[in-house]
Amino acid sequence: xxxxxxxxxxxxxxxxxxxxxxxxxxxxxxxxxxxxxxxxxxxxxxxxxxxxxxxxxxxxxxxxxxxxxxxxxxxxxxxxxxxxxxxxxxxxxxxxxxxxxxxxxxxxxxxxxxxxxxxxxxxxxxxxxxxxxxxxxxxxxxxxxxxxxxxxxxxxxxxxxxxxxxxxxxxxxxxxxxxxxxxxxxxxxxxxxxxxxxxxxxxxxxxxxxxxxxxxxxxxxxxxxxxxxxxxxxxxxxxxxxxx
Numbered sequence: 001x002x003x004x005x006x007x008x009x010x011x012x013x014x015x016x017x018x019x020x021x022x023x024x025x026x027x028x029x030x031x032x033x034x035x036x037x038x039x040x041x042x043x044x045x046x047x048x049x050x051x052x053x054x055x056x057x058x059x060x061x062x063x064x065x066x067x068x069x070x071x072x073x074x075x076x077x078x079x080x081x082x083x084x085x086x087x088x089x090x091x092x093x094x095x096x097x098x099x100x101x102x103x104x105x106x107x108x109x110x111x112x113x114x115x116x117x118x119x120x121x122x123x124x125x126x127x128x129x130x131x132x133x134x135x136x137x138x139x140x141x142x143x144x145x146x147x148x149x150x151x152x153x154x155x156x157x158x159x160x161x162x163x164x165x166x167x168x169x170x171x172x173x174x175x176x177x178x179x180x181x182x183x184x185x186x187x188x189x190x191x192x193x194x195x196x197x198x199x200x201x202x203x204x205x206x207x208x209x210x211x212x213x214x215x216x217x218x219x220x221x222x223x224x225x226x227x228x229x230x231x232x233x234x235x236x237x238x239x240x241x242x243x244x
Contacts, residue, residue, distance in 0.1 A: 006080040008073060010034040010063050010120055011090030013042040015187035019214035020087050021045055023222040025054035029085060032059045032076035063090045063116030069123050084132040085225040086124040088117050091137060093189050098150040106151050113155035121166055130174040133225045136163045138181040140240040160236050167234030176233040178224050183240025185212040206241030
């Protein structure tokens with residue numbers, strides 16, 4: 001049996017999830033790259049990992065569907081022998097004042113961000129081996145409270161709550177549970193619909209005076225998922241360049 005650690009990464013075909021999959025592979029993990037609709041993009045992530053000598057497979061799954069998620073974990077176990085690391089980076093973003101938000105969009109956002117995180121966390125709690133880690137993706141907007149982000153921040157506030165509860169529920173399992181909360185990060189999802197002035201304003205907010213990159217976030221996630229980060233547990237880590 002291989003001693004290689006095995007990671008399942010939802011939302012692994014683009015943005016932060018893609019960077020996380022690549023970073024975990026660089027740290028020696030075999031990776032199941034989860035995706036929902038972007039099969040070609042997921043295939044490219046797998047090709048990038050395998051071209052560098054790593055091991056990876058693409059696995060389609062709707063994170064809010066418990067059967068899909070169970071099948072994704074089973075695919076990782078069948079391909080690589082088990083699951084040690086779970087990173088839930090699948091997410092949906094909707095921007096609107098609370099007074100104007102279409103409730104159908106609220107339901108869709110919560111289906112992915114809240115139910116999806118819960119289903120992924122539940123499966124991780126059932127399957128991750130001793131010494132393993134679960135990392136959920138939140139957002140620094142939970143603390144920053146930018147106007148227009150009410151529904152999104154509410155959904156990620158739920159993610160932070162379930163993350164901290166699960167860390168305590170897994171007492172005695174030797175499995176850590178943390179959340180990483182990025183600030184403004186230059187991903188396709190974040191940049192979509194924003195004009196240059198808005199992007200410049202957001203980039204100027206951190207003392208480091210730039211937007212984060214997916215790789216900035218991925219390095220923190222991969223640390224928390226590694227044996228080196230195993231003493232960090234039940235935490236929400238704000239990865240935002242120092243925005244207060």
